[in-house]
Amino acid sequence: MIFDNIMLATSELMSISTMLLMIVGVVAGLIAGAIPGFTIAMAVVLVLPFTFGMTAVQGLATMIGVYVGGLSGGLMSGILTGIPGTPSSVATTFDGFPMARKGRPGLALGIGVWASFFGGVISAIVLVLVAPQLARIGQEFQPWDYFALMAFALTVTASLAGDNMVKGLIAGLIGLLVATIGEDGVVGVPRFTFGSEAVQQGFAFLPVLIGLFAFTRLLSDVQDTKKAQQNLGAHSAESVRIEHMKAAKEVLSRWGNLIRSSLIGVFTGVLPAAGSSISNILAYDQAKKYSKTPEKFGTGTIDGIVAPESANNATAGGALIMMMALGIPGDIVTAVMLGALLIHDVVPSPTFISEQPTIAYAIFIAFFLANFMMLAMQSLTLRGFVAVTRVRMYMLASIILFYCALGVFALNNVQFDMWTLFWFGVGGFIMRSLGFPIVPVILGVVLGNIAENALAQVIAISTDPTMFLMRPWSLFFIVLGLFSSFFHVYQKNRAVKRWTLGFIPAMCVCLSLPVFMMDGVVRPVLGVGLGLFGVYLIVQRARSGWQLPKAEPVMEVGDL
Amino acid sequence: MNRLNRDTIIAVILLLLVGFFAYTSFAIKTPVFERLAPGQMGPGVWPRIILTGLAIMGLIYFFQSIVSPPPSGEKRGGLVGWYRHYKNPIWCFAVFAAFLTIIPILGMLIAGLLFVFTLMTMLGPKDGAAIKRHVLTTGGTVGGMWFIFACLLEVQLPKGQLTGTFDEWLLVNICGIVSSIGALFADAGPSCSALLASV
Numbered sequence: 076m077i078f079d080n081i082m083l084a085t086s087e088l089m090s091i092s093t094m095l096l097m098i099v100g101v102v103a104g105l106i107a108g109a110i111p112g113f114t115i116a117m118a119v120v121l122v123l124p125f126t127f128g129m130t131a132v133q134g135l136a137t138m139i140g141v142y143v144g145g146l147s148g149g150l151m152s153g154i155l156t157g158i159p160g161t162p163s164s165v166a167t168t169f170d171g172f173p174m175a176r177k178g179r180p181g182l183a184l185g186i187g188v189w190a191s192f193f194g195g196v197i198s199a200i201v202l203v204l205v206a207p208q209l210a211r212i213g214q215e216f217q218p219w220d221y222f223a224l225m226a227f228a229l230t231v232t233a234s235l236a237g238d239n240m241v242k243g244l245i246a247g248l249i250g251l252l253v254a255t256i257g258e259d260g261v262v263g264v265p266r267f268t269f270g271s272e273a274v275q276q277g278f279a280f281l282p283v284l285i286g287l288f289a290f291t292r293l294l295s296d297v298q299d300t301k302k303a304q305q306n307l308g309a310h311s312a313e314s315v316r317i318e319h320m321k322a323a324k325e326v327l328s329r330w331g332n333l334i335r336s337s338l339i340g341v342f343t344g345v346l347p348a349a350g351s352s353i354s355n356i357l358a359y360d361q362a363k364k365y366s367k368t369p370e371k372f373g374t375g376t377i378d379g380i381v382a383p384e385s386a387n388n389a390t391a392g393g394a395l396i397m398m399m400a401l402g403i404p405g406d407i408v409t410a411v412m413l414g415a416l417l418i419h420d421v422v423p424s425p426t427f428i429s430e431q432p433t434i435a436y437a438i439f440i441a442f443f444l445a446n447f448m449m450l451a452m453q454s455l456t457l458r459g460f461v462a463v464t465r466v467r468m469y470m471l472a473s474i475i476l477f478y479c480a481l482g483v484f485a486l487n488n489v490q491f492d493m494w495t496l497f498w499f500g501v502g503g504f505i506m507r508s509l510g511f512p513i514v515p516v517i518l519g520v521v522l523g524n525i526a527e528n529a530l531a532q533v534i535a536i537s538t539d540p541t542m543f544l545m546r547p548w549s550l551f552f553i554v555l556g557l558f559s560s561f562f563h564v565y566q567k568n569r570a571v572k573r574w575t576l577g578f579i580p581a582m583c584v585c586l587s588l589p590v591f592m593m594d595g596v597v598r599p600v601l602g603v604g605l606g607l608f609g610v611y612l613i614v615q616r617a618r619s620g621w622q623l624p625k626a627e628p629v630m631e632v633g634d635l
Numbered sequence: 636m637n638r639l640n641r642d643t644i645i646a647v648i649l650l651l652l653v654g655f656f657a658y659t660s661f662a663i664k665t666p667v668f669e670r671l672a673p674g675q676m677g678p679g680v681w682p683r684i685i686l687t688g689l690a691i692m693g694l695i696y697f698f699q700s701i702v703s704p705p706p707s708g709e710k711r712g713g714l715v716g717w718y719r720h721y722k723n724p725i726w727c728f729a730v731f732a733a734f735l736t737i738i739p740i741l742g743m744l745i746a747g748l749l750f751v752f753t754l755m756t757m758l759g760p761k762d763g764a765a766i767k768r769h770v771l772t773t774g775g776t777v778g779g780m781w782f783i784f785a786c787l788l789e790v791q792l793p794k795g796q797l798t799g800t801f802d803e804w805l806l807v808n809i810c811g812i813v814s815s816i817g818a819l820f821a822d823a824g825p826s827c828s829a830l831l832a833s834v
Contacts, residue, residue, distance in 0.1 A: 300722075
C-alpha cells in the first residue's frame, strides 16, 4: 500500500515540468532567502499566484522548493555580509561571519550548505516516519480534543509573543473574529456583514494572509527613507568558491551536534507558529552548552554554523508534520500551503494522508528532493544573490505591492479581494506598530472555522463542559496550553526565582495524568514514567533544599 | 503621548469595539424557516464566545496599562513627528488605495504602471537618473507581470472603462502572438517526439 502510494506520487512528481518548477522554486527561494529583509514566507506568498493554474502536486512541490531554498538562502548573506538574509539565519552569522572574515568564506558557506542539507534530510526522514503515525493518533481525536488542540495552538502562538502575551491572545482572538465574518457555515446566516454583499461569503483566506503579512512587512521595510533607498547589501562574493568536500567531511564528523540540532529544529517546527527563527537560536544555544570549547563560539567555530543551519532546515519537516497530520499549520509558510491545498479542494486533517495519499506522499518526496536540489543550486545562486542585492528596497517593495495585488486578483478574479488585501494590510500595519504580533491573527483566521465546527459538534453531542477534562487528549492539550502560557514567565525567572524549580516537575506530573488515561499499553506506561520522573525531580530538588543553580547566560529568543 | 496613555487608549478602543460587535451579534438570528435541531449551536454563539474572550483580554490589557505602564522611550514630536515617522507607509496606503480606485477606469496594466512609478518616485530619489531608472523598471516589471498573468496564465485582468479598447488590442496582439507560437510548438511537438523516438 505504502509502496503503491510512493510509486503513484513519484510518477506525479517526476515529470519534467514539475522538476523544472521545483528547481526554479529552489533557486527563487535561495535568492529570496539571501536578501536581508525578505522572508521565506514572503517568497512563498509571492510564488502562490503562479500555482493557481498548476495541479495540487505541482503547486505544492514548487512551494516546498521555495521553502527549502529560502531556509538555506539566508546563510549566504549571513556568512558573507554579517546580515542574516532571514530570521532563520540569525545564529549562523555568529560564527559564519567571523569564519568568513578570517579568510575562509568558502568553507563557512560549505558548512552551512551541508548542514542545511543534512538537517533537511534528517527532518524529511522524521516527517515520513512521524506524520502518518501522528495522523493515526489524530484520527482518535473527538471534537473535544480537536477544540482543545486549537485552543492550545493559539495559546502557544500567543505565548511566543513573550512579555506581550495578552497582546498575543488579543491578536489570536481578533483572527478568530475575522474568520466569523460572512455566512455562518451551518445555517448560512450572515454575520457582521453590515449589509455588504461583497463580505457575504466572508474574506478569502489568502488576501487576508498576504495583506496581514506581506503588506505589513513591506511597509515596515520602507518606513525609514534612508534604509529604503539603500542597496540590499551587495558585497564582493563573486570570487567565493564553496569548499564542498572539506565542508561535508567536517559536518559529518560532528554528527552528534547535527542530529541534536536537527531534532531541535523538527520539534520547534511541530509547535504552532514556533518556526525556524526560534529553532536556529535554540540549537546554537544547545550546541554551545554541549561543546567542550564553548569559549570558541562566536569566533568562527564550525559547530556554531552546523547547529543553526541544520536546525532551521529541519524546522520545515516539523511544520509539515503538523500540517499534514493534524491540519494545523506549523508556521506562516505551511499556512500558505494549507491555503493552496484548499484552492484545490483538499482539506488537510488527520484523514489527509489516508484520503489523499498521492498528494501526501508527493509532499514527502518533494521535500526530500528539494534538499538535494538546494545542494546543487547553492553555488549557482551565489552570483544571482550578488546581482539581486544591488536592488534597492523601495523599488522591490513597490514592485512586490503591485504583484501582491495582481496575485490576489488572480485567485478568484474578484476586485474585492484586492480591497481585502488593502484593508488587512492597513489593519496589520497598525497592529504591528502598536506592538501586537501578526502570526496569532493569521493562525486565528486559519483555525477559526475549524474550531467553530469542532465546538458545534461538541455541543451537538453533549453540553457537559466537564467532557473536556474527561477526555485524555483534550485534557492533555489543556494542561499543555496552561503550562505553555506561563513558559515565558518561567524562562525569564529561571535560576532567579525559587518557584521555577517546580515548573518542569509540575508539568511532568500534570501531563502524566492524561497520558495515563489514554488507550493501549504504551501510553499509560509512558504516563507512569512521566509522573515518576516529575516526582523524582521534586524529591531531588527538595533534598538539595530548593537551591537555585548558578545562573547561566541564556540566549533570549525574544530579544532577537 | 506616552506609552501608558497609548496602551490605555488602545485598550479602551478595543473594549468599545468589542461592545459594538457584541451588540451587533444579537442581530445574528436564525431565520424562522431554518429551525435549529436540538443541541445545534446557533450562529451567534461562537462570535459571542470570542467576544467574551476579547472583552476579558481587553480588560486585562487596560488594567495592565494602568498598573504597570511600559517604559516610555519614544521620541515625541506631536502630530508632525508622528507624520514624519509614518510618512512612507501612509503614502504607500494612499497610493495603493488610489491604484485600486482607478483600476476600473484605467485597467490593471495602466493603473499598475502608474502605481509602481508613483510609489517608486515617492519613496526613492527624485533626480533625473532615478526617474529614468524608475520608468524603465516600472515598464519592465509591470509589463512583464501583466504579460505572464494575462497571456501565459490567461487570467482575465480588469479592463478599464477608458482604456478597454487598448487593453483588448494588447490582449489580441501580444497574447495572440504568444498563443500562435504555442500552437506552432504544439504542432511540432508530436513530430519532434516521433523523431526523437526513432533516433
